[in-house]
Structures are given as C-alpha cells and as structure tokens.
Amino acid sequence: xxxxxxxxxxxxxxxxxxxTLRCNFSDSVNNLQWFHQNPWGQLINLFYIPSGTKQNGRxxxxxxxxxxxxxxxxxxxQTTDSGVYFCAVESTGNQFYxxxxxxxxxxx
Amino acid sequence: xxxxxQSPRYKVTKRGQDVALRCDPISGHVSLYWYRQALGQGPxxxxxxxxxxxxxxxxLPNDRFSAERPEGSISTLTIQRTEQRDSAMYRxxxxxxxxxxxxxxxxxxxxxxx
Numbered sequence: 001x002x003x004x005x006x007x008x009x010x011x012x013x014x015x016x017x018x019x020t021l022r023c024n025f026s027d028s029v030n031n032l033q034w035f036h037q038n039p040w041g042q043l044i045n046l047f048y049i050p051s052g053t054k055q056n057g058r059x060x061x062x063x064x065x066x067x068x069x070x071x072x073x074x075x076x077x078q079t080t081d082s083g084v085y086f087c088a089v090e091s092t093g094n095q096f097y098x099x100x101x102x103x104x105x106x107x108x
Numbered sequence: 109x110x111x112x113x114q115s116p117r118y119k120v121t122k123r124g125q126d127v128a129l130r131c132d133p134i135s136g137h138v139s140l141y142w143y144r145q146a147l148g149q150g151p152x153x154x155x156x157x158x159x160x161x162x163x164x165x166x167x168l169p170n171d172r173f174s175a176e177r178p179e180g181s182i183s184t185l186t187i188q189r190t191e192q193r194d195s196a197m198y199r200x201x202x203x204x205x206x207x208x209x210x211x212x213x214x215x216x217x218x219x220x221x222x
Contacts, residue, residue: 004150033211043151043199043213086150088211094164096141096211098150 002027002091006099013077013106021072021102023087031090032063034072037101038083046072046085077106110134112214114200120220121190129185129217133202140183141211142175145197157183158206190221 003026013019023032034046047054047061049070054061058077063070074081084101091097113132121127133140139158143151153167159180168174172190177183187194199216203209 035213041197042215045210045212048210088150094156095153095167096151098152100148100150 001095002029002089002097004087004089004097004099006085006087006102008102009100010103011105013104015077015079015106015108017077017106018073018075019077019104021074021085021104023070023072023089023099025068025070025087025089025097027091028068029065029089029091031096032065032070033088033096034061034070035086035088036081036083037086043086074104077104079106079108082106112200112202112212114198114214114217116217117215118218118220120222122222123191124189126186126188127190127219129187129198129200129219131183131185131200131214133181133183133200134204134212137202137204137212138206139203139209140177141201141203142183142185143199143201143213145199145216147196151199154185187219190219192221195219195221 005024007022036044049061049063051065058075060073084103086101088096088098115130141156142154145151155165155175157177172188175185197216201211201213
C-alpha cells in the first residue's frame with residue numbers, strides 16, 4: 001500500500017508560536033485528510049484537502065499533489081492544540097492509509 | 109444521530125471470549141469504516157461498507173474478525189476467540205457519500221484482552 005510519512009514526529013511549542021507539519025506520500029492520491037487526536041482520544045477531522053489550500057481560523061493546509069506532500073500550518077498555537085496530528089491518504093480501493101502522526105505539545 | 113456513536117466505550121474480556129463492538133454512524137451517511145489503532149500508531153484500516161454491502165475486508169487480520177451492517181445503518185464488528193494481541197482501540201468512521209468524502213470518527217472502543 002501507499003506509504004505515508006509525517007514529520008516531525010514530536011514538536012514542543014511555546015504558546016503563541018507558529019508551526020508547520022508535513023506529510024509525504026509515496027503515490028498519487030484521490031483524497032487526503034488531516035485529523036487532530038486530542039488528549040482525550042477523540043479524532044477530529046480538520047481538513048479534506050486532496051489538492052490546493054484551505055484555511056479554517058488559525059489552521060490552514062496545502063496539498064501539492066504533483067509533488068506528493070501536504071502541509072498543515074498552525075498559527076498562534078494554543079494549549080488546546082496539543083495532541084497528535086494525523087495525515088490520511090487514499091489512493092485506490094477506498095482505503096485510507098494513516099501516517100504515524102506528529103505529537104504536538106503546546107506549553108503555556 | 110449528531111455524531112458517530114460507538115459502544116461500549118471500554119471492553120475488558122478474557123482470552124478466548126467473543127466480543128461484539130457496535131457503531132451507529134451519522135444519520136444518512138452511506139459509507140462506514142472500521143479501523144484499529146494501536147498505542148502510538150495511526151489508525152489501520154480493517155473494512156468498510158457502502159450501505160449494507162461490505163466493499164472491502166482486506167484489512168481484517170484473520171478469520172476471527174468479521175463485520176456486518178445488515179440494514180445499511182448500524183454496524184457490528186465481531187472478534188471471536190479473542191487473543192491478547194487483539195487489544196487496541198477500535199474506531200468507526202462514516203462519510204456522507206461513497207468514494208471517500210470527509211470522514212467522521214466515533215470515540216472508539218478500547219478493547220483489553222486479559
């Protein structure tokens with residue numbers, strides 16, 4: 001199946017700082033989504049973004065499908081942004097493949 | 109319902125017992141997915157349905173695992189003769205349409221096999 005690599009694996013930020021999370025994938029994709037797993041284990045869909053750029057408040061995401069990567073930007077981070085961020089891609093066969101995630105800790 | 113609902117939230121069972129995990133998707137959602145997530149890992153695909161039809165079960169680890177969605181709404185994932193290696197978070201997700209719309213996940217069932 002398609003390989004999904006996320007970087008960095010861990011990130012610690014001071015509240016108010018900005019960050020960029022990266023997702024690389026090994027094949028062309030039909031679908032790409034970013035998720036946030038909060039400290040309570042809930043998995044929340046942030047973006048459905050197979051290509052292009054989207055923004056939602058302090059978060060934005062860009063997918064460059066031809067170069068097989070996606071970026072998630074977090075601006076003015078808050079403690080509630082802490083958790084694990086997953087990228088998930090679908091190539092063929094309707095299966096989503098998840099990366100191993102980026103664990104983000106925002107310190108007050 | 110307003111969101112994807114899974115039950116039970118926690119399940120502790122003894123090795124060799126059968127367990128049934130339930131998923132109630134968002135009302136009207138066509139597609140339903142089952143994933144398994146080990147600690148520190150991303151979710152791993154198990155199987156998915158469009159309406160009542162199981163479209164892909166290639167991710168089910170072995171024949172002890174099965175899933176059904178008989179009326180195209182609620183789904184049950186059954187694990188027979190559980191083993192310790194089956195311990196994990198089992199997550200269900202649904203999407204509004206076929207062909208991978210935005211996925212919405214439930215809170216999961218944490219399964220512990222003793």
